[in-house]
Amino acid sequence: MWAKSLRKALSRVTTPMVRRLSARIVDESYIEVKPSQSVAPALTFPGIWLRDNCRCPACFHDSSQSRRLDWDHFDTSVRPLTLHVDADKEQLQVRWSDNHESIYEMDWLRSHSFDGDSQSSYLNDFYRPRTRHWAGALFEEVARRFEFDQVMSEDSALQQWLHALAVYGVALLNGAPLDEGVVRRLAERVGFIRRTTYGEEFIVQAKPGAQNYAYLSLPLPLHTDLPYYEYKPSVNILHCVVQTKSRGGSNLLVDAYHIADRLREEYPSDFARLSRTPVDWNDIGSEDGSEFHNIWRAPVICLDDAGEYTRINHSVPQRDSHFNVPLKQVLPWYESYARFVKMAREDAHSFKTQPGDVLTFNNLRLLHGRTGYDDTENNSRYIVGAYLDWDIIYSRLRVLKKRLGSVHTVPPTVK
């Protein structure tokens, strides 16, 4: 949407009408740029911001795309003195009170507009695509499927997979080979694997005396992975190499942002408790001979300052026996938590991946689980997993978006 409106804006500037630019200084501190006789609105920029973002070689280092302005001597009282518009070159020239001169391209100015709608478009498309939350019944509509080979070879397929993952929190790849290197190749197609206490790739299969609850053939109730990390791994990649032929071994998935939406609407006091009460999450054990004792304290529903979800924490096995809250908060919190657990369980969608399927989902948002199963001598369920971080995924999405333009999301029709 941002790239699209940028292209639209760019196409406009080729018409002679728009070329008649004018600019003026407002209140000594702002610069207003107006394409005269055009329907396009005037753009207003703070002078200090323009000075701070001067693009000349003394102020901006081109090969590292970084500001090199000397902030140790930056004067915040700097003011624009005179303006000059070069209509043919589509440039604005500014002479500043610190004797510096700057030139700004109109394209650059348009793409940095302080207009609220432009900023919104930039943030909800280029920065991070806006998420769409879904009830379990909508799973088949929202869970897009992609061919593994196409994702590995075509940038547009790579972009569509990552975009779907960002928006819906889940996407599936089909037709992957059955070797153990699949998750690494896929992660490196995006960036690199996020390592954890359990290494880079991890194998999910039943192991006697396992140090982690996931490495048992027992049913694995809905949970998020590694809630005991402040820097929780973002996205799970689970490659099904061998699926159990027994009943069970099915995946369970639920969009916990949808459950949180419902709590916020239907049970606001439960929502308040679950988003304000810090819970101790932990993992104690050893891996490759090295002991660990991970703990992170955070609510079940984590919100940012704007009230948007940043992360869901939930795990029955990894919730610490330590619960460092005032005594009186404990009983009500359990009531609210039990409601969350029940609503999530009732909304969970169940399906069974087949060998060659790669299930990818947002570990900050979705709860996942597994029904119990039975291995036999000739059939041992075998899943290879790894994590990818959103920092790395969004970076890849932005690079692809600049090259290919935006992906347009079709919302599911059923509510």
Added chain:
Amino acid sequence: MWAKSLRKALSRVTTPMVRRLSARIVDESYIEVKPSQSVAPALTFPGIWLRDNCRCPACFHDSSQSRRLDWDHFDTSVRPLTLHVDADKEQLQVRWSDNHESIYEMDWLRSHSFDGDSQSSYLNDFYRPRTRHWAGALFEEVARRFEFDQVMSEDSALQQWLHALAVYGVALLNGAPLDEGVVRRLAERVGFIRRTTYGEEFIVQAKPGAQNYAYLSLPLPLHTDLPYYEYKPSVNILHCVVQTKSRGGSNLLVDAYHIADRLREEYPSDFARLSRTPVDWNDIGSEDGSEFHNIWRAPVICLDDAGEYTRINHSVPQRDSHFNVPLKQVLPWYESYARFVKMAREDAHSFKTQPGDVLTFNNLRLLHGRTGYDDTENNSRYIVGAYLDWDIIYSRLRVLKKRLGSVHTVPPTVK
């Protein structure tokens, strides 16, 4: 302190006086445990929390140290029916309304007390040691020095280094060999390297046409690394292999939590702006042939719900030209930011590491910089760096604390 009070508590239970335990049910929902004829206060536990944390093999999986209680059928209306105290075994037995029976060791109960002071001790010692903020003039007092060989071979030296790093945000190791494997060996002594867009180890040396501003011999103003990551690397490890013989190449360090303390006290409106205004941080470039476009939006001073600092973001080169805030907020924000930058610069401590020194500091908290320098044909400044995450460091600290007890912090005497 927590481990100490635990040891004290343990030593108390060996006296016969304390063995005469009593327990009672309060308001049907709480259990109060009292060592009779003892000065130790009664401990009160919520019934539902006790039931949730039953330690029997059906409810708790010992080898993974995880709760295995079936929360899909957990009844939050569960109540304690009868209690029995075994004074000799120091155990509390509870019969529950769901027909389950649980046994709790007194040691376990004491270490899980809901008493505010106990919780505080646990959180400020075992969970995460409480930080102490410092003015630049105190650098020599707070910056502890350790021998590299001792840290590599002795667990108590390892613990003291990591504890100092947690509390003061900086610590130095001396006498490291001059090979390029030092930072990896040190990181693996703790856990493992945190990988970024720039790889695992990185080399800081002057490179013509560098894609990153740090890879120039120019002065590097105070900054934090990778503010453009949501999951920002926690701790910098900078191993000085070759130091410049020219003037310059000095490190600059400042405790930005101290600067934030001062702003909060002296300039509350600047503090409010810097802690509430989201700033776009970015990094655009390519590494090993792979393009990236990293962006993260966050204030300069990041706070948690309790108003405690979680992270500082500051970098002149990596602050995006995009600034997605309402127009009217821009000018006041620049004024506040300029004050922060000036106060930080004036408080910065300057020192020059020597070959074999390893400087380690908290990248979420400290600003670091470097004065400009000149390489010659026979003398090229050469620093090897890597990052470690707090999740991993605190885990190592907890493992060491359980084995060795607590480290006691001596606060600097000068204020």
